Amino acid sequence: MLETKFVANGKSYRLPAKPIVVICIDGCADEYLDVAIVHERMPNTARLIRNGHRFKSRGALPSFTNVNNSCIATGCPPSATGISGNYFLDPETGEEVMMNSASYLRCETIFAAAANVGRKVAIVTAKEKLRDILSHGMNGIAFSSEKARDAKMETHGISNVEEFVGEPTPEIYSGDASVYVLKAGAALIEQGKSDFAYLTLTDFMQHKYAPEDNEALDFYADLDTQIGRLLDCNAIIGITADHGMNAKNDSDGRPNVVYLESLLVEQFGPSNKVICPITDPYVVHHGALGSLVMVHVADKDQIETIAQWIMSLDGIAEVHNREMAALKLELPADRIGDLVVMSTRDAAIGRTPSDHDLSLLTGGLRSHGGRYEEMVPMLISHPLSDSYFRRSQGDPRNFDVFDFVCNGVQL
């Protein structure tokens, strides 16, 4: 492994002669680290910060998983990646479809570029939905813990994952689905099968448990053990998140939801459509209820009137028209609604009551997608150079995490 460089999407990345590991802790609001660290459940992570840095970084909006993982994988905002949600109304077909496929990605990945200069790249995801999009055009290892047992050398760059990790494929609705990703990543680095790894977890635990819940503390302690293994590999480690997480319940603990399509139909008649871009196959997490929705307005002359009316509703914090959303939220104008609507911290936005199965949300709703889940932690295992330290104290972005670990650290 020699120090070298590569370029992806016009940005240059240095490749130090050490393993590079970036971890995306899905749904890791700062509070999870705050509480786990003060309760001394993350001693390795505390050591990582003391030897390096912890600061806040700003994620991409909508603060959803596919959006931010695509940004992290490319070093670009959604306006460049083209990924504006998990789910969208395709303007070319008029169909509502998942945005899971790499065919939607509009720029190259850091992973493909690093592999092209000879790095042994590995991508381990928890959710299978992310694997295709992240491993696009990349020559290396890519598998999900969700489908670990199905990984094959020809298609995934690795086989016999269960044997290699030493554990069977975990249940996707579990904390283990995430811990497994880090175990696999640590094994790949320890055994020299990878020297450039992206490990991206699932937010099942964060959707289900608040930071002070014992289940969350135990989960973060398990993550910390694996972070310790990676530190022992002398890796340069960057840790960030795709989005935060907030409780969205009323005082009785029931989901606090603005059913926006129902309200729009009542006020302005049918054919105004609400798309919930959080919609994904993992409905137990959030019942497709998040903090940001797209509104497709039937009568384009009514857009500003409807925007004003939505803004006046309880539970709504921001409304932007397509042009302003593209400009201010860095979104691809052709893959959003006529309006982009974000909720307050304690509210979620849904379509109609029949579109969301609240019975799945035992213990209430915790979700994300909007401004109040935009800020996420960033941890770097090594001291930063002066210029990157200044950047870390400004408005660093979570999707610059590879820039920070490759170009920013003092070695």
Added chain:
Amino acid sequence: MLETKFVANGKSYRLPAKPIVVICIDGCADEYLDVAIVHERMPNTARLIRNGHRFKSRGALPSFTNVNNSCIATGCPPSATGISGNYFLDPETGEEVMMNSASYLRCETIFAAAANVGRKVAIVTAKEKLRDILSHGMNGIAFSSEKARDAKMETHGISNVEEFVGEPTPEIYSGDASVYVLKAGAALIEQGKSDFAYLTLTDFMQHKYAPEDNEALDFYADLDTQIGRLLDCNAIIGITADHGMNAKNDSDGRPNVVYLESLLVEQFGPSNKVICPITDPYVVHHGALGSLVMVHVADKDQIETIAQWIMSLDGIAEVHNREMAALKLELPADRIGDLVVMSTRDAAIGRTPSDHDLSLLTGGLRSHGGRYEEMVPMLISHPLSDSYFRRSQGDPRNFDVFDFVCNGVQL
């Protein structure tokens, strides 16, 4: 000291038979605690959290000192307190004036109400500007560290403060101005001169130093020592902040400022006026540059046009008209502009270049006032009851800190 109750602004407060202490760490963005705790510089605060709780609370907007201290003192949002900034355009006189005086406060304080049922209330501020507004109608002790030597029994409820605290009056542009407040508070509680104290600091250090700077770490360690003294008094302690703090500089380290009145005059002609409500006597802190300004539009028919135009500017994140600002930001409609404008995380908004003396800002600009400085930590020294724990995990407000310490803790 017997357990009793009181009511302020329609909310009932229980008064446990223990000292109650609320600390407002001015400008305490979460990062300051994160970094100081992980570097083991705040062992008493870490213990306080382990025995109680740490969570995020949402402050009032604008995220300024007078606004939030008034909210904390009353348990009410700015729409009720009437305090919308440090500085405003008085619609009755047409004059731009400081909003420092208690005559602007539109509701009663928790302090006056607690004193009325026999609690020994003490208010110690760092900045003299806050003393008048907070001690309005209150029978007890109230002084500032800035003017500690001037406190007199007849006017401040205490005299010989320097002797009592054991140290001379500190310089206001210092960390000591804050540490002195906590030393005074600890002495008041230790010696039984107070059993209900509000201790509110100054953000000089946060304006000048980032969380990882040694000066900031030393400052937080000094605060922690005094927090330890208060814990030893067996007090119920709540700690929060009035606002966060972000760097607002370009890549060369120079203040990143949108001079909005200059731009408006250029685009729409004169008589559109920008008011910077962060303006206060402590210009070394921020040069009157913050993240939120009021715009008074000359031609009222142009309000929406100007709103759209401002929103399209770099560095601007939100623009609300008066009605929407009153509704969504909980502001008093008669004490704001026709438009309320907030900046992005890394930008500040000014009036014209000649209104701001950047030479005061050695080391760059760190400031606050907008959405990105709205979220602040809240720490409670004791376990919360189930219902307050649930609230703590929802969307708790910093100005409910007295509610949390009086009504929320399990004893």
